[in-house]
Amino acid sequence: MSAMVRIENVHKSFGGLRVLRGVSASCERSEVVCLIGRSGSGKSTLLRCVNHLEKPDAGRITVDGELIGYEDRGGRLVERRERDIERQRRDVGMVFQRFNLFPHLTAAENIALAPRRLRGLGKAEARELAVGALERVGLADKRDSYARHLSGGQQQRVAIARALAMEPKVLLFDEPTSALDPELVGEVLGVMRAVAEQGMTMLVVTHELRFAREVASQVLFMEDGVIVEAGPPGEVLARPRHERTRAFVSSVFR
Template sequence: MPILRVTDLCKSFGPVTVLDRVTFEVERGQKIAILGPSGSGKTTMLRCINFLDRPTGGSIEIDGRRFGAKLAGGRERYESDRALAKERADIGFVFQRFNLFSHLSALNNVALAPRLVRKLPRAEAETLARQMLTRVGLAAKADSMPDALSGGQQQRVAIARVLAMQPKLILFDEPTSALDPELVGEVLNVMRSLAADGMTMLIVTHEVRFAADVADRILFMDHGRIAADGKPRDVLFDNPTDRMRQFLRTLSNDGPARPETTP
């Protein structure tokens, strides 16, 4: 059974259709990179999967169970905000701009959700938070406030905060797009480590070389639809669509480095 099943996912804002019957599945442990031009629906898709934006149509299933909606009186109804908050505990979300609480230290940012959502005692939550900060290379910054941290460090705290909830799946929404170029590598290194540990990850990114190196699959989105879905070598190198070639030419870097040929 796939850990995530997205079926005919639609999202409209007024007359504008942003997602048009998006369908795909994610197996446990898969790393999927989501590429595409601005406005293609990538971020909206992640937000709908987590019900930060409520879909216009379609369904989301996590481990075979419907997420965000249920049948009531023979009709399908969206869950309440309180019920959704509990369901979201299994799905981590790493935002572009960190979203740390500015009045809390790095330690307390990470410990907060385990205390409030998982109902861990304070001491246990803080021990877990220190472990997660160590996991992302920030053990020495536990008592630092967000404004004393670099952008890369803040994003790593945000990743530690997600890890502390022990999610089944992590959604990354362009996690390096708000960083200065010299800070991008430290965040990507943490993500590489999570991938190596078998974390299930959906990653919206423009870091094509990273996607080619780390992802098991690439979804290429265009105009609210999945225009290509396959292994990185196939989608990027061996059989790219004309639209993919056009997209790669628009990137500021030189595009992904072709991997070595393997037997």
Template sequence: MSLSPDSNSTAPAGPLLSVSGVTKSFGDHQVLRSVDLSVARGEVVAIIGASGSGKTTLLRSLNGLETPDTGVVSVGDVTVDFASLAGAKHGIVDRQRAALRDRSAMVFQHYHLFPHKTVLENITEGPIVVHKRPREQAQAEARALLERVGLDDRADAYPHELSGGQQQRVGIVRALALRPDLLLFDEPTSALDPELVGEVLLLMRDLAAEGWTMVVVTHELQFAREVASTVAFIDEGRVLEYGPPAQVLGEPREERTRQFVRRLTHPL
């Protein structure tokens, strides 16, 4: 099964994702410092940076899992001005965050599958409970997606019966089943054994080739070089460098970017 990447929207003009002036602090620690980002429909953006640079916080802010202090995030026809939500009632904030989640889906580093539910139940939970789709329709789509990724025989298995690579592929299928406009990946291979990384990256390559819009926090520089159309290097909560992979990874303008790329390319 191949879901259309824009099946959940009317494809308005302009970038699919727009981020302007996003800031976020935890106590006295400022994690994001006026981040701007623009992602066109069908573009794959790889976000790289050192641990603690703000990559995951930014990604979670795009999906409404974190609430920025200030800034505007737009996904498709949904726009949330977080500064205007300061002091608002919880119900209003929750509805705004939920609106972002209706347009995007997150694939987590550690899978986040429900351990007490089967693979099929994990995938259909969102479409049935949140999107109110008929159970038969949601199950049929889930089985078709599982067949596509070579896991059709694991629909009735539980997460503990799967390898890490299989669990992560189920996590990706779960995201696809929501029919999002935007796919968000948070270090999707970092929790996998090295021999299982390839199967997940191959699936992500296929999704990119189909035209899915993806923002990927990753340390896999080879994947960023070959699949991403744009690379964003984040340092201390700021987008320090942004451009094509050949420029950011091959000929970075900033010394800090050069240090980071060199460290990942030649770790010893």
């Protein structure tokens, strides 16, 4: 079976700073892969390459076998047309650290916007879909609330529902709990765990090593733009082989 997400030898620099230096990884269908590492190690940039929010300088990323962001033109990889990139992004949902809910729309409207525009749903259908998505994250009663009336944890759960409503093949999480007050982290991780159990393929950049240990099938430890160590959480987190992984894991678990 081919991988759901395949990342091959991806490079990316910002100016002179080499953020990704040849990263390769793959993620099977329904697998949860956690990317861990210090800030600045390149894990968020790698994640943002998967939906082409960042353009890699070299390498290939495929989702369900389709090359993301580029197309083969006589042996040369050339960036795709904007419309194609937009179509590809529908299959790759993303949840941001700072939620990025649309503040002028209610929770239900936040979720309904993209399905209405992109999947041609009518107003009533889209709203029904939105309420259904909110039910999945336990917030159906907040359908008409604006983001400013929701806690950080609730906002992030709406953001997850918004991504789910497009029925993506993969869901990307960019430090989904890092902007939350400590007591709100649990509810978001709980929702993520439930989504994972329903079979969603997930790529998660996180500092929550306990979540990684319990939910991930694979943990990637990144440092200085490369994957230093990869494997099941029982190995990478419990018995790290690499010195730098050991230092990181012990500094987080303390």
